[in-house]
Amino acid sequence: MVTTALGPVAAGGLGRANYHEHLFQVSPLLVGDELDDEALSGTEAASLRDSGFASMVDATPIGLGRQPEAVARISAATGLHVVVTTGAHREPHYGAGHWLLERSAKELTDLFVRDVRDGLPVDDRPIRTAPAVGPDGEPVRAGVVKAGIGYWSVTASEHRVLEAVAATWRATGAAVMVHLEHGSAAFEVLEELGAHGVPASAVALAHVDRNPDPGLHAELAAAGAYLGYDGFARTQRWPDSVLLDCLEQAAARGAGDRVLLGGDVARRTRYRAYGGMPGLAYLGERVLPRWERTADPALVRSVLVTNPARWLSGHDDEGDAR
Template identity: 55%
Template structure:
């Protein structure tokens, strides 16, 4: 099954899935870019649903504005399936006085497991209705894994062992992919239960094909960023990795986490850019890949048997 904010559902009923988005997000790394208006976030979610996406994975972890009750309400009102994350991001997102820094590995694990098995919490109070997480989110720095991040990765691995849900790892600019995957694997997270987010920020098809052959899922979520690379770079890399045997390990998402990128705030390009602008190019270039990447692969990754 796949665990969504409205309950568990069969993987084959998940539909076209955007594996990486943020409907609420607040971080000191992005001052002035807060996604903190629920009405605007709901408008953006509705635009994504209207563009043909059936489900998203909201990868906002603990302490960065995650709002479980809001995610549940948006899913109810828009019909968009939402898989919520638990976990903790890379260290730079948390000020020195942030409460999450005081949690040791055991308490982090307990928090993650509770979010999956029982319910997440908001403002330290139980929700009126349980909202459970269906994926673990962790992160590392640019070519670095700090002591804090290592503790989080190990806690997430322990929570994975206790629950079975997959682990998504943020790679800063796509760096240290093998290092992060190896760390998770040594801690007990099989490669085929890992998704390495931002792989396409380092558009190296040879590296990606090797990771896919080892079993890792590859998160491509860097479209609509021409100041770094054109969409053609992402598309070329994706198609090449598929040709090298990695088609069953590719995922697509938008990772739109700034208000200046939300149409509902007056920005661009919005959540609907992925289905409206990028997917038609994929469909034209390699039509056989769309269903695998948007439906089959995310359903396989997110499916788990409760432990």
Template identity: 50%
Template sequence: MGIRTVRGDIRPDQLGRTDYHEHLLMRSPVLVGDELDDLECSAEETEQLRDAGIDALVELTPWGCGRDPDGVAMIAQRTGVTIVLATGVHREAHYDRDHWIRKIAPEDLTERFVADITTGCASNGGSPDDSDVLAGVIKVGAGYWSISDFERRALRAAAAAHQRTGAPIVCHLELGTAAWEVVELLTGAGVAAERIALAHADRNPDPLLHADLAGEGVYLGYDGAGRTKYWPDSVLVDCLLDVAERGGSERILLGGDVARRSSFRAYGGLPGMRYLPGTFVPRVARAGGDELVETILVANPARFLAFALG
């Protein structure tokens, strides 16, 4: 078992403290004017994250959203941060009506996901093997209390690619909704629950729901720290601790998902990627102890991201 990174495969025990959800180079119709399109600035932001105590991150930008495998690999090389890259397709809102992704047959989606993981990543709209950088996780998404036909097609393709590669799957939940529906779709297509992580589970800070999901083996993505337009961080800390006390500590992942130039310090914004390790994680440590932090920042991502590498 190993973890596939943009600079080669590593052992799980080499991963370190991991931010499971970030975007370094990204653009989308949903984020007009907030693009992450400057490699130098994104590298500087990654250095700030590193200096705040993070060793590794998962770059969850999927196809058609400005994903840049070679650019991300350059950032990893420059900063020394271990980076796992995603293949996959986001929720439907990120793609214009005439986007090339909408024209791909379902079986071709699967083939492209597999190729990204096993032989080399394709660029946006390009053919497989445009880059020798490999992906190590599959990213998909669902809308607010909805899973469109477009999204179902991507979820099924992700499940098929997982069965052929073993790579784990991260699914975006819009505001934390449709969690069970996504899990049921993926498990019904042959994906074990412990190979699924639900991004933005904490946008619905319901500890009973989270504990039930964790009890089934599903990983919970807590990636909303610093978003006080929803609620203060205290709500997330309390929810996380409640879930941990109910037996879910081994299924919690932490990420920043800062994702916007207006939120990156290197682009002139706030609070920056360093907010997660610099501000939020110390609050979790004070409330739940260093052992809990070690579990959710080190042990859990290492376990989730590992698969049998071919």
């Protein structure tokens, strides 16, 4: 089973899953790009559904404007399965003096585990607020626990978050996501989490495609990690063809059962409903048809259906727990 905003869903019922988007996000690093309007984010979620996705992960962790009750309402209104996230992002997203940065690894673990087991608060404050509930009155629980690091750097606070994410995985089995700045330090993150007892097979490495190195990706997949490809529509850095070619080359080297796809659009100025572009539908409308014209259908199904279901549920294809 996979924990969604509206409760548990059988992994096999997730359908095509987008592993990394944001319905709500507010950060001091993204002034002017806030995602904070329920109606507009709901319209954007509907466009994602209409582009061919049945599920998504809202990858906004604690303290960055996540709105769990609104996420649940959007999920109910659109029919889109949404997995919500706990954990913490890399340190600069919070700003100096933010209460989350002062928490010990044990205190962070308590916060993260509570989000998974009991449900998220209505909003994130130093003193926990009332529990968030969905339209059916049930708690909105997290299904993913997230950490983030800098470019080839991990601050003391980020080390504590990684330790707490590992402890949360040991306590709950929630899927793990790690933000890699520009795809850096992937093996180093896996080693640190591994030292805390987390196998690579529990971990999705977000933005690994920001370093489009198929040989490296094949090595990471061989270690067991999931590869988060979410850099599409960033043509100031590379054309989409670079990432599709990298995916195909990595798959040819054995990584096909570890690739996940997402958009991580994550900006007001990039959401159609907020007046920007290309929007959450870009991946389904522009990238997937192009890829599917030449890709092995079995690989497409693995990347869009089998792999995210396995990562989010913590089970392999035979149903054996990690």
